Amino acid sequence: MSVDGISVSLSGRQILDSVSFGVRAGEFTGLIGSNGAGKTTLLRVILGLQRPSAGRVLVLGAPRTHRNTSIGYVPQKVLLDPDMPLRARDLVALGIDGHRFGFPVPSKQRREAIDAMLHAVDAESFADSRVGTLSGGEQQRVLIAHALIGRPQLLVLDEPLANLDLKSGQEIVSLLDRIADEQQVAVLLSAHEMNPLLPVIDRIVYLAGGRAASGTTDEVVRDEVLSALYGHEVHVHTLHGRILVVAGPTEESGLASDGALGTI
Amino acid sequence: MHWVFESGFFSSHPVHVAIVVGSIVSVVSAVVGVFTVMRGQSFAGHSLADVSTAGGSGAVLFNVNPLFGFVAGGVVGAGAMELVGVHRARGRDLATGIVLGASIGLAALFLYLGATRSSTTGASQQILFGSIFEIDGSTVAIVAVFGVICLGIMAAVQRPLLLSSVSIDMAAARGVPVRVVGLLYMLALALAVGLSSLAIGAILSTALLIGPAAVALRLTKRIGWAIVAACLTGVGATVLGVLLAYDSYDWNSRHAAWPVSFFIVIIIFLAYLVTELPFVHAATTRRRDVEPVMFPGVDR
Numbered sequence: 001m002s003v004d005g006i007s008v009s010l011s012g013r014q015i016l017d018s019v020s021f022g023v024r025a026g027e028f029t030g031l032i033g034s035n036g037a038g039k040t041t042l043l044r045v046i047l048g049l050q051r052p053s054a055g056r057v058l059v060l061g062a063p064r065t066h067r068n069t070s071i072g073y074v075p076q077k078v079l080l081d082p083d084m085p086l087r088a089r090d091l092v093a094l095g096i097d098g099h100r101f102g103f104p105v106p107s108k109q110r111r112e113a114i115d116a117m118l119h120a121v122d123a124e125s126f127a128d129s130r131v132g133t134l135s136g137g138e139q140q141r142v143l144i145a146h147a148l149i150g151r152p153q154l155l156v157l158d159e160p161l162a163n164l165d166l167k168s169g170q171e172i173v174s175l176l177d178r179i180a181d182e183q184q185v186a187v188l189l190s191a192h193e194m195n196p197l198l199p200v201i202d203r204i205v206y207l208a209g210g211r212a213a214s215g216t217t218d219e220v221v222r223d224e225v226l227s228a229l230y231g232h233e234v235h236v237h238t239l240h241g242r243i244l245v246v247a248g249p250t251e252e253s254g255l256a257s258d259g260a261l262g263t264i
Numbered sequence: 265m266h267w268v269f270e271s272g273f274f275s276s277h278p279v280h281v282a283i284v285v286g287s288i289v290s291v292v293s294a295v296v297g298v299f300t301v302m303r304g305q306s307f308a309g310h311s312l313a314d315v316s317t318a319g320g321s322g323a324v325l326f327n328v329n330p331l332f333g334f335v336a337g338g339v340v341g342a343g344a345m346e347l348v349g350v351h352r353a354r355g356r357d358l359a360t361g362i363v364l365g366a367s368i369g370l371a372a373l374f375l376y377l378g379a380t381r382s383s384t385t386g387a388s389q390q391i392l393f394g395s396i397f398e399i400d401g402s403t404v405a406i407v408a409v410f411g412v413i414c415l416g417i418m419a420a421v422q423r424p425l426l427l428s429s430v431s432i433d434m435a436a437a438r439g440v441p442v443r444v445v446g447l448l449y450m451l452a453l454a455l456a457v458g459l460s461s462l463a464i465g466a467i468l469s470t471a472l473l474i475g476p477a478a479v480a481l482r483l484t485k486r487i488g489w490a491i492v493a494a495c496l497t498g499v500g501a502t503v504l505g506v507l508l509a510y511d512s513y514d515w516n517s518r519h520a521a522w523p524v525s526f527f528i529v530i531i532i533f534l535a536y537l538v539t540e541l542p543f544v545h546a547a548t549t550r551r552r553d554v555e556p557v558m559f560p561g562v563d564r
Contacts, residue, residue: 100424
């Protein structure tokens, strides 16, 4: 999948300005940017939910079609009411044929596919519980299973770690890493915090000011690249293996205490 | 229950019609209602009831079968709501409130004009509180046709509708034509509200739509069973309501039967109270150890 010169303007405001990058099969890509950087807008363009004002999205070299089963999607906010009569297993089943009209045809094969998917995301223990009663991390796993059961080539997740505690977040990241490998699927995950992803991501797409820089973490997360992206001086600091991006200029001795853009 | 037989319950023609129509209406309302409650669109159902009140009372004024008025009002209202976007309509309390107020105002005008022009004084009572004992044979056939259309729509859109109830973006990304599915569902909702207005009255129609579904959703965690439970609750309440209303003719010496709508709505209400009892509700909430994630974000 590649994104080619995507620009989006919403009500006169430019959200994205000729963003281009590619996602290769089997790779884990982190889409990093602070709140309002345009991550969700970019993902919506990739999914075909938002029309770009310029540029195009290519899937396997061809422009993406409307009904695209090659991309699985886990949206940022899924509001599941605890009273909703929908078991985890039912939500996964909707990933197979939820877009079809009429009644589903139950079959042994279908059941087995659902059980296997629930097993793959470690969701067997709560497979028969209502999705709305599950914890954030458990819901996230069920949504991942829902997105993956259609055998997509690309799995897109919008801020899957946003509402999770640190431990659940880490579990989801390592689950995605394992699944990307097992199911041979490319993963594109957006986050405002890159550090939890550093151990697993192959490539990074850094969004700031509507523009993007992409490459490996070492290529992108550098003073000169990010300064050019932000349009003013920023510095990258590494502290115990964690990366901090702060607005410069800074003194050599430590991290800037004021004017920080945020720890990204 | 010998009094039922003694008072000729099973040989009365209006009672037969009432039970047939009431059962069709209850099933349709229950099926649509489960999705309505699940989608958090009880408000949309109530709005459609208001608009269909205007339609029904207008129909009476122009000597048209009120059922057509109810359904036409509902369909126009549903189309308008879908155009504006149901979720946005709900956000815009002020605009929605004014439109719904105007609908009821229109209904007041139509009912007044109808009452002054003709001698049929029962029209307001029929429109607002139902006329299940006064339905003629030809209307039964129309009820059946509308019922079949409504259930047909729901059978067709159930899966895409469920998916877009979970997340509209997730459904759209899968290629579900979410606008079309939403519009078809609103059409089914308009039909259900129209039918229910005929049976228990425009004012009370939401009770038959929402009540049995709300009872069912507390009893089971599977949508198929929820629909079955809602149908049983709705049909049970309606048949029992008809029976009690018929019998209430003999409850006092003046022989003034109580309105059937009262009985139906009260039975549904009591059923809901029963599901609130701890040991009944516990059946669906086994995982008490997990904090339910209740509407994070206040977007609703």
